[in-house]
Amino acid sequence: MTPLDWIVLVASIGLMVGYGVYKSRRDQTIQGYMLADRSMPWWAMGLSIMATQATAITFVGTTGQAYMDGMRFLQFYLGLPLAMVILCFTVVPYFHRAKVVTAYEFLEQRFDAKTRVAASIIFLIQRGLGVGLALYAPAVVLSIILGWSEQITVLISAAVAIAYTVPGGIKAVTWTDVQQMILIVGGIAGAFVTALLLLPPEVSVSDAFFLAGALGKMNAIDFSFDWQNRYNFWSGLIGGMFLALAYFGCDQSQVQRYLTGKSVTHSRMSLILNAFLKLPLQFFILLTGVMVFVCFLFIQPPMLFNRVEAHRLAETSAANPTVAAEYQAAVRNYEDAVARRRRVAEQLVESRRAGTEAPAASSPRQLMAAHQAVETARREGIDLVQRTNEGRPYDDTNYVFLTFVTSYFPPGLIGLIIAAILAASAISAELNSLATSSVVDLYKRHWKPDAPERHYVSAAKVATVFWGFYAGVFALFGGRLGSLIEAVNMVGSLFYGSLLGVFVLAFGFPRVAGNAAFIGLIVGEIAIILTSRLTNISYLWYNVVGCVVVVLAGLLVSLAAGGRTKPAIPGGRA
Amino acid sequence: LRKPTDSLKQTENDAAARAIESAMEADAGEAPPLFYTWPRLYAAVLIYLGLFVVFLYIFTEYYQDLR
Numbered sequence: 001m002t003p004l005d006w007i008v009l010v011a012s013i014g015l016m017v018g019y020g021v022y023k024s025r026r027d028q029t030i031q032g033y034m035l036a037d038r039s040m041p042w043w044a045m046g047l048s049i050m051a052t053q054a055t056a057i058t059f060v061g062t063t064g065q066a067y068m069d070g071m072r073f074l075q076f077y078l079g080l081p082l083a084m085v086i087l088c089f090t091v092v093p094y095f096h097r098a099k100v101v102t103a104y105e106f107l108e109q110r111f112d113a114k115t116r117v118a119a120s121i122i123f124l125i126q127r128g129l130g131v132g133l134a135l136y137a138p139a140v141v142l143s144i145i146l147g148w149s150e151q152i153t154v155l156i157s158a159a160v161a162i163a164y165t166v167p168g169g170i171k172a173v174t175w176t177d178v179q180q181m182i183l184i185v186g187g188i189a190g191a192f193v194t195a196l197l198l199l200p201p202e203v204s205v206s207d208a209f210f211l212a213g214a215l216g217k218m219n220a221i222d223f224s225f226d227w228q229n230r231y232n233f234w235s236g237l238i239g240g241m242f243l244a245l246a247y248f249g250c251d252q253s254q255v256q257r258y259l260t261g262k263s264v265t266h267s268r269m270s271l272i273l274n275a276f277l278k279l280p281l282q283f284f285i286l287l288t289g290v291m292v293f294v295c296f297l298f299i300q301p302p303m304l305f306n307r308v309e310a311h312r313l314a315e316t317s318a319a320n321p322t323v324a325a326e327y328q329a330a331v332r333n334y335e336d337a338v339a340r341r342r343r344v345a346e347q348l349v350e351s352r353r354a355g356t357e358a359p360a361a362s363s364p365r366q367l368m369a370a371h372q373a374v375e376t377a378r379r380e381g382i383d384l385v386q387r388t389n390e391g392r393p394y395d396d397t398n399y400v401f402l403t404f405v406t407s408y409f410p411p412g413l414i415g416l417i418i419a420a421i422l423a424a425s426a427i428s429a430e431l432n433s434l435a436t437s438s439v440v441d442l443y444k445r446h447w448k449p450d451a452p453e454r455h456y457v458s459a460a461k462v463a464t465v466f467w468g469f470y471a472g473v474f475a476l477f478g479g480r481l482g483s484l485i486e487a488v489n490m491v492g493s494l495f496y497g498s499l500l501g502v503f504v505l506a507f508g509f510p511r512v513a514g515n516a517a518f519i520g521l522i523v524g525e526i527a528i529i530l531t532s533r534l535t536n537i538s539y540l541w542y543n544v545v546g547c548v549v550v551v552l553a554g555l556l557v558s559l560a561a562g563g564r565t566k567p568a569i570p571g572g573r574a
Numbered sequence: 575l576r577k578p579t580d581s582l583k584q585t586e587n588d589a590a591a592r593a594i595e596s597a598m599e600a601d602a603g604e605a606p607p608l609f610y611t612w613p614r615l616y617a618a619v620l621i622y623l624g625l626f627v628v629f630l631y632i633f634t635e636y637y638q639d640l641r
Binding site: 071074078081082084085088089209210212213214218219220221222223233263264265268269272275276279280 | 604606608619623630
């Protein structure tokens with residue numbers, strides 16, 4: 001990074017954090033610190049909700065995912081608009097009018113204290129793990145820029161996130177998210193344009209799309225049904241809808257956002273904004289990752305995108321002649337394969353532009369074969385890294401985009417992109433929601449119910465520090481989980497289905513009482529764990545399995561116990 | 575026999591739920607800033623999703639055919 005990048009980076013982060021803290025300087029009550037006194041406009045909430053999911057992980061993970069796997073990850077979001085509509089006319093008005101601070105507080109109003117505690121604990125466990133992954137993303141960024149090990153950069157990232165979240169509260173989080181969202185869209189647009197500008201003059205945008213298509217990267221939708229296929233239309237629409245219902249309807253980090261709205265209309269509109277913008281935004285981000293891939297067809301990509309590991313391997317080979325021979329052979333094979341792939345790509349573009357049939361040596365099929373040879377050669381390098389590092393798994397999906405940014409972006413823009421990533425508002429929002437649930441659902445409810453408001457705000461700040469450290473510890477394992485964007489959603493899917501099920505029981509089945517809901521919740525969670533352990537079903541379906549099992553188990557227990565005699569929620573089915 | 579605490583809890587729930595329902599009825603009159611009514615806005619979201627899926631299908635098929 002140049003001095004200009006550092007100036008842009010420090011100034012951007014300083015301005016964002018300072019503005020957020022300034023906006024929340026008088027929040028000394030639970031309503032102020034945790035719900036912004038229910039004063040936020042819908043567009044700010046909507047952008048904040050989007051920013052929570054679209055920060056460091058989006059930059060680092062989604063673009064890397066597109067580089068490796070093409071556009072098919074987009075199908076993951078197909079169920080989101082459906083979920084937004086369902087939530088708008090179900091849980092949003094209930095939560096809003098019940099004046100709850102957490103989603104789980106509502107469960108106590110509807111069922112009992114133990115169901116609230118169980119749901120809250122499930123949320124704390126899964127979100128705590130998720131926030132660890134979110135924290136790992138900025139740590140990767142720092143690792144690339146500074147060349148330090150991930151362990152050190154994880155600790156630095158945790159410290160920065162804690163320092164920023166503790167004084168701020170939800171208002172600071174929301175307002176910085178709005179700025180961050182603007183930075184994110186600007187940064188992705190900058191990356192897209194940069195990737196196009198780096199293409200050789202004879203390769204047009206249309207040619208770039210053609211090459212991506214020839215290499216199977218434009219696979220945005222797949223209607224074939226397969227339980228084990230991670231991303232297809234059906235898993236995205238159905239499994240993705242259940243995941244989005246659970247995420248936006250039962251996860252405190254999201255619920256807390258729209259509870260800050262001025263009215264039910266504002267809260268609903270924040271979700272509708274997501275329904276309209278999320279798909280095109282993700283399409284654009286994935287397309288940017290694909291364009292980075294095309295760019296690397298013409299520019300020599302590194303064999304290993306993780307520079308720290310590449311440096312370690314180079315040092316190991318310098319000290320060990322056997323490793324050195326293998327390393328040099330792997331690099332040579334890789335460079336030869338990349339050069340051949342480039343030649344085939346150039347010939348293919350040339351034939352396309354001339355309107356002639358591509359020669360047999362440069363057909364789309366040959367390009368695919370050349371690309372597979374590159375992947376095989378890269379695999380040799382990756383195997384060598386793992387063998388010389390005590391067999392530890394190596395995955396550099398999350399390093400692809402950052403390597404591109406730091407290698408090819410103009411001075412100043414690098415600093416801006418890194419600022420957008422390091423703003424890390426996602427983790428600040430999540431830390432805030434973890435602290436809120438810990439204090440409101442557990443501490444205030446069961447340990448100290450009658451303390452002054454300031455006491456709970458202080459307790460929330462202490463809880464924020466605790467969850468920051470918890471996330472830091474989990475983040476140390478983040479690098480072993482592959483693509484961050486997949487890992488964070490897989491962790492969520494292990495818990496969201498059962499959480500969603502208990503809320504479905506709450507809203508849809510008035511006869512079901514507390515004990516039945518509690519038993520259903522536990523049985524559902526066990527069912528998800530067994531499904532993940534014993535089957536090869538794609539993780540998006542865990543959300544469906546968990547939800548259905550909770551509802552069925554809850555209904556069975558309720559029937560066995562005799563059920564209730566009157567509907568608990570007027571308007572529900574008696 | 576139901577315990578007295580059960581019926582008390584249920585009465586509390588019913589009262590809370592009635593309050594929520596009346597609040598929702600009051601909110602129902604508040605129109606969204608787009609498309610005039612909530613059902614129309616929800617329909618717009620669903621139509622938008624359908625059109626987006628069609629776009630993705632055409633996009634995928636077009637580039638698959640070039641291979």
